[in-house]
Each structure stands twice: as structure tokens, then as C-alpha cells.
Amino acid sequence: MPPFDVPEGDPFGPHNLPxxxxxxxxxxxxxxxxxxxxxxxxxxxxxxxAMALGSPYASLLAHPSLNPLLAAGRTAWxxxxxxxxxxxxxxxxxxxxxxxxxxxxxxxxxxxxEVADYVDFYASEHHARNVGQIFxxxxxxxxxxxxxxxxxxxxxxAGTVVVSDTDVVRPSGQRKAPADAAPVFGPSVxxxxxxxxxxxxxxxxxxxxxxxxxxxxxxxxxxxxxNDWSARDIQAWExxxxxxxLGKSFATSVSAWITPLDALEDARVAPPERTHELLPYLDDSxxxxxxxxxxxxxxxxxxxxxxxxFSGMYWTAAQQLAHMTVNGxxxxxxxxxxxxxxxxxxLSQRGSLLELTWNGRDPLELPDGKRAFLxxxxxxxxSGWAPxxxxxxxxxxxxxxxxxxx
Amino acid sequence: MPPFDVPEGDPFGPHNLPxxxxxxxxxxxxxxxxxxxxxxxxxxxxxxxAMALGSPYASLLAHPSLNPLLAAGRTAWxxxxxxxxxxxxxxxxxxxxxxxxxxxxxxxxxxxxEVADYVDFYASEHHARNVGQIFxxxxxxxxxxxxxxxxxxxxxxAGTVVVSDTDVVRPSGQRKAPADAAPVFGPSVxxxxxxxxxxxxxxxxxxxxxxxxxxxxxxxxxxxxxNDWSARDIQAWExxxxxxxLGKSFATSVSAWITPLDALEDARVAPPERTHELLPYLDDSxxxxxxxxxxxxxxxxxxxxxxxxFSGMYWTAAQQLAHMTVNGxxxxxxxxxxxxxxxxxxLSQRGSLLELTWNGRDPLELPDGKRAFLxxxxxxxxSGWAPxxxxxxxxxxxxxxxxxxx
Numbered sequence: 001m002p003p004f005d006v007p008e009g010d011p012f013g014p015h016n017l018p019x020x021x022x023x024x025x026x027x028x029x030x031x032x033x034x035x036x037x038x039x040x041x042x043x044x045x046x047x048x049x050a051m052a053l054g055s056p057y058a059s060l061l062a063h064p065s066l067n068p069l070l071a072a073g074r075t076a077w078x079x080x081x082x083x084x085x086x087x088x089x090x091x092x093x094x095x096x097x098x099x100x101x102x103x104x105x106x107x108x109x110x111x112x113x114e115v116a117d118y119v120d121f122y123a124s125e126h127h128a129r130n131v132g133q134i135f136x137x138x139x140x141x142x143x144x145x146x147x148x149x150x151x152x153x154x155x156x157x158a159g160t161v162v163v164s165d166t167d168v169v170r171p172s173g174q175r176k177a178p179a180d181a182a183p184v185f186g187p188s189v190x191x192x193x194x195x196x197x198x199x200x201x202x203x204x205x206x207x208x209x210x211x212x213x214x215x216x217x218x219x220x221x222x223x224x225x226x227n228d229w230s231a232r233d234i235q236a237w238e239x240x241x242x243x244x245x246l247g248k249s250f251a252t253s254v255s256a257w258i259t260p261l262d263a264l265e266d267a268r269v270a271p272p273e274r275t276h277e278l279l280p281y282l283d284d285s286x287x288x289x290x291x292x293x294x295x296x297x298x299x300x301x302x303x304x305x306x307x308x309x310f311s312g313m314y315w316t317a318a319q320q321l322a323h324m325t326v327n328g329x330x331x332x333x334x335x336x337x338x339x340x341x342x343x344x345x346x347l348s349q350r351g352s353l354l355e356l357t358w359n360g361r362d363p364l365e366l367p368d369g370k371r372a373f374l375x376x377x378x379x380x381x382x383s384g385w386a387p388x389x390x391x392x393x394x395x396x397x398x399x400x401x402x403x404x405x406x
Numbered sequence: 407m408p409p410f411d412v413p414e415g416d417p418f419g420p421h422n423l424p425x426x427x428x429x430x431x432x433x434x435x436x437x438x439x440x441x442x443x444x445x446x447x448x449x450x451x452x453x454x455x456a457m458a459l460g461s462p463y464a465s466l467l468a469h470p471s472l473n474p475l476l477a478a479g480r481t482a483w484x485x486x487x488x489x490x491x492x493x494x495x496x497x498x499x500x501x502x503x504x505x506x507x508x509x510x511x512x513x514x515x516x517x518x519x520e521v522a523d524y525v526d527f528y529a530s531e532h533h534a535r536n537v538g539q540i541f542x543x544x545x546x547x548x549x550x551x552x553x554x555x556x557x558x559x560x561x562x563x564a565g566t567v568v569v570s571d572t573d574v575v576r577p578s579g580q581r582k583a584p585a586d587a588a589p590v591f592g593p594s595v596x597x598x599x600x601x602x603x604x605x606x607x608x609x610x611x612x613x614x615x616x617x618x619x620x621x622x623x624x625x626x627x628x629x630x631x632x633n634d635w636s637a638r639d640i641q642a643w644e645x646x647x648x649x650x651x652l653g654k655s656f657a658t659s660v661s662a663w664i665t666p667l668d669a670l671e672d673a674r675v676a677p678p679e680r681t682h683e684l685l686p687y688l689d690d691s692x693x694x695x696x697x698x699x700x701x702x703x704x705x706x707x708x709x710x711x712x713x714x715x716f717s718g719m720y721w722t723a724a725q726q727l728a729h730m731t732v733n734g735x736x737x738x739x740x741x742x743x744x745x746x747x748x749x750x751x752x753l754s755q756r757g758s759l760l761e762l763t764w765n766g767r768d769p770l771e772l773p774d775g776k777r778a779f780l781x782x783x784x785x786x787x788x789s790g791w792a793p794x795x796x797x798x799x800x801x802x803x804x805x806x807x808x809x810x811x812x
Contacts, residue, residue, distance in 0.1 A: 116564070145582075149589050155651070157523055157561055158522070159738045160735050160736055169734050171733035172733060174552075174556055207566055207657070239649070241558075242645075243647070243648040243650070245559055245561070246732065249730075249735045250614075250734045276588075326578060326579060328575050328578070328656045329655040330566055
């Protein structure tokens, strides 16, 4: 048997060890929340274990948030991960660790870090081309002229980032069909998902000083699946000229588990070939592979509707970080930036209902009826994995959300 | 003599009492920062005074940030203001208060609150029309079709909001002239100001629950002048389709002094007549006046270049708050939202160099030469005032920033 009864090949085995924040059974006070590490279908109380073992990392782990660990930087991240790996794999530790393992089903999971700024990118060429064809059918090129020169992004609302399993209230707002004389107000009738990957910044940077491409792994701690819920009707009416606002700001769901980049070494891949020469601050042609081979699955009420491949994203997370800071904008611990909708070249790989149904023209046929956009009661689940060591999968934490009437 | 030696008619007399955070003389540790209230050319250590007087409000004031006071809500805001007014006007308190008054010139001022989310609106019709004419000269209407139906806004970067007197490093980034085949990279050559007013949220709201127009004063604590520095060349190349990003995110300067809304009762005015019927959640035609008569002055290297009037803003701060939350987006203590550039109908009332020089076509003639956009070493100062009781002005805290080479 593998260590601590995790079945062989479990995607949440000791090769993974994603971080979260949980309340132990029976605890309700926010101050009693603690950093947990997922091991199979259990959660290790990492701070409690560190204290019991007299570990020097207790000061980073015994907190109700990941922020102190995030702020500690790359050397500390590697050291802590090495220590955790030993605790859950070396038989001599088993007795000391056992009291700090809780069944996943017995704990409550929380937003694992304090979100500082939230930025959303637009890094999938397939997604950008689909959106361009749907919304600007007469344009000569489905991509805007800047798309291949810089990773387009914008700031979203950090205060409405919620953890998986938080219900999402259908937003109300203004919408206006082209033929209407004036906008009408009401609950969104074109509520959508966006299957994305979010990157979590640990080490901050100084205002006025850009972060270079090659410093990505010094600043970014890990990643998680992310659903950037979108009200397409609200967005379409509001977004010219200053971009999406209320069509996005009502909720963004993230997984309870942040996978450290150190667990994803075997998933690194080269991004797609660049069709345009890049300015030096974005040119990664001589760098180590900047892409990640993450396989995402989107389920609607339990039925898989799409399997977007992250490996095909045109812009990498390292390029996004370099771009986001090239003007001197500083990073803070807890900054979250997301990839934008992950869509592959195939119909079955599109990461939004907008694309899957071609703006509602081709509704999905589901066991409980047709779907152009989300209905109240719908449950959307993003899950995923990455190739790990020796052919074992590295599981990504799920992001689940249920739509409730507004 | 008026109380505590503040000259009669001083715009920072006891009728004003804006809040800030300062380090007392000789103090450098962040934990020693404290809430201060400006009185003439002095700062009252409000937490220290509250403790010395045995005030129940010490728990809201004895902090290195305004956040606890902000979170306390409207009744507490009024109660604390009443207490402070008594401390600085009732002669019996003078002896107890005196040790807590520091000359403004002897203290260091800090960012007065922890910025949660930062949103920037676009609420001046004159500004929006100028920008439309400059950037979309062929459009039939200089306003986009949505402009009169909703207050257009977008999220900015909260982590780069800085206090007045923080130097601003000239940002670098991509720019591309229409005739160029590809973008070039370098320091912005079209660095601009935006003279704005920022509103500071105190009381939070629940996700999923909109904040009604009439609840504005329960949630918003006060306002301050704000300079939303903008790199026009970076912005022009990046902003389609998702809005401004790096052209704005390098820095936003705010005053060190937050003026409570309670100090601005005499400045309330009706907004301009609405030319379009508004949806009910934005319809303020039956409400108390939602505008504020703030007179702003923009100086470049000491020379006044513009005097934008805030009273002419089409959308009010209450409408912006109602719009920002109508989709269920929650508010957090410390949320900051700004008006967008304040421009009046006259050339001398435009709040950006973009408008003042008509995108550089008509440079300003200054004592030290012509200016189309900002040069390194330039110092921009926003100042302002509002009508107060008995004809006395309510001074707004200055926002000053110097451009340094990138």
C-alpha cells in the first residue's frame, strides 16, 4: 500500500499536495480556519502537524489563510513542500501525523487566500476567434489587430471571487437587443460559464519595476481552476468602450485547492508556435517551456459538455505576468490572474456556452432538455488533471457552482 | 479668534475635519501610524485624543488605518464627527487636546485606507464627448449608444493606488501608430492626467444583494481628489476589446485626506437635467440632490491649467453605486470608485491634457515651454474646495505627483 492508505495512482497522492484552507469538524469561527493539504480523500491540518513535529514551517502554516506561505517566496515554498512530502510518506512520521488528518467530507473548505487584485486575460486564440466571429461577423479578421502582439487583459472584481460550492445568484442588469429603442432591465437571460485557469501570486514586486519573463516562478506560487461566470446580455450592452464590468463582476468561482507549480513539473509544454515576432519582454522562444498541459472537463448537471485543453493557450502565464507588470504595476501577495476562457480547436473543446451553442443558435441537448445558456438550478463543475511523475495524474481541485434565481 | 487658532474662514477649519493617516514626528514604523484629523495646518492625533478623553470612539480611531472607522457605518461616522467637533471647538477640551496636535509639516502622511476594489467611471458628458470626437471623429454621435442609459465604468488596479506626493514612474509599454506595421516598445510619450473625485466605501454589502440609490449615504463615507494617471499611447493600442489596462494600472494618486460626506451638506446640488428616461434603479428624479458642487483646480508646475467643475457631472456617485451593485456585486470596506475625468463645457475646464491640447494638436504654453503631454520632472497638483456653511469653503486635500523617468 502507498503511504497513508492513498490508493496507488490517486491523483491527489503525495506527488500532488495542493493547499487549501479549511475549518475542522465542528468549528465555525473564522479564526479557527487553518491551512490544509489534500491527501487522497483526506485533509492534513498542515499547521497543526508542523507544530506537533516542531517544524520551523509552523510559522508559515499555522494561519487561517495561505497568505503568509504565499508571501514567503520560492525557496520557502520548495522547503515546505519537501517537508510535507516527508511527513506523508516517511512511515516514521505516520503516528505523529495521523491525528491531523481529517476526512475531506468532514471539513468545510474556504477561499484559500485573500485576493488582492484580480485580472482576467484572453489568451486562447480559438476562444478569441470564436468570440470575434460571433460578435463581429463582418470584421476582416476575427482577432483584433493587437491580439498577437500582447496578451489582452483587464481587471475584474476581487471582492466577488468565491470558493467552489458557493451558490451564484443570477445577476440582473440592463440589456438591449439591437432592434430595441431602449434597454430593458431584468435577470440575465444569457448566463454563461468561462472555464479558465487562475494563477496565484505569492512574492510581491515593487511599483515602478517590471517583473521579467524569467522571474515567473519566483513570483507565482500555483494555479487553480476558475469559472469566470459571465452574463452575455449585460456584457454586450455595456462593454464598449471601457470593457466588461457588470457582466462579469457578480461572481468568479475558484477551486478550494491551489496546486503548487512544483507539483506540475511534468506538465510543462511548449506553447503553440508564434505567428508574429514578439517584443523582447514577451519573447519566450529561448526560455524553458512556458505552457502547462492541463486537461479540463466541464460538466453541466453531471453531464460532460466540453474538454478544453490548456496546452494550446497562445499566451503563457509567464508572458501574462511580464505584460501585466511591464508598465511598472506592482504585484501583491494574493494577486490572482486568470487565463481567459480555455477553448481548443474542436467543438467539444470550447470553454463557454457562448461558443458551444454559437450564441444560442445550436443549443446543447442534455438529458433534462435543451440548453442555450444556464437555467436556475443548473450546477456547473470544472475538473481537471495534469500529467505527473511516472504516468500518475496530478488532480486539480474542482470548481462547482449552482445557479440560483436572482 | 476661532477655536484653536485656526484663522476665520480657513478651508480646513472645524467645519471640515477630513480624515487621514499619519506618522508622528520621528516615527517610522507602520504600526505607529495613526488616524489623524486635519485642523488648519495641524493634524490632530484622533486616536490619542480619544484615549486621553476616555472617548468610546477610541476603538474606532486608535488604528494605523481608517478601515475600522469606515466599517462602523453611518451612525458611528456622525457620532465620531460630533465628538471631534466638540474636542476642537469647546474651550474646556483645549488643554487635553493640545498635546495631540502636530504641525502638518512635521508629520508623514500615508495612504489612509486599505483599498479593496478600485473602479473608475466615465461620468462627465463633456469628457466623454471630447474623447469620442478625438478618437472616433467619424462616429455619428460622440457618445456610445449606452452612455446616457448607464454610468459606464471598469475595474482598475487597487494595488497601485498611492497617496499624494508619491513619485510616479513613467510607464513603458507597447504603442503603435496606425501607419506602423508593428508595435514598438518604450516609455510612454503621451503621459496624461485625469482630474477626478474618488468615493470611499465604508459599510460593506452582501453578495447577491444590490444597494439601492437611496442607500448611498449609508455605504459611502467620504470623497477625495484623485489623479488617474493615463498613458494615452499604451491605452490606445491595448483597449479594444476589453478596455484600459496597462495604460492606467501603473499608478492612481489619491489625496491623503478623505472628506466625510457630512462635511459637504452645503455642497449638494442637483445633477444636470437628464435627456433620457432612466431605468428605475437609476432614476433619481424624486430623490434629494445627488450632485456635489466641488471646484477643482489642476496645476502643472505651479501654473493653473484647468478648473473643472464637479457639479456638472451627468452621473452621480449614488447612481454609480447603485449601478455597480445592481448585478449583486458586493461592496467591501475600502472599495474606492472614481468619477472619471471631470471636464466642464469650457476649454479651461477640461480635466485631462488629452482634452486641453486636443490630443497634442494645441500644446499648452507654459512659462517653461510648450506641453502636449507630461515631461519627466513635471509636478501635477489637484486641489479643490466646496461651498460650506455660512459661506466658508470646505477645502479638499491636495493630490500631488511628480513624474520621474522610467
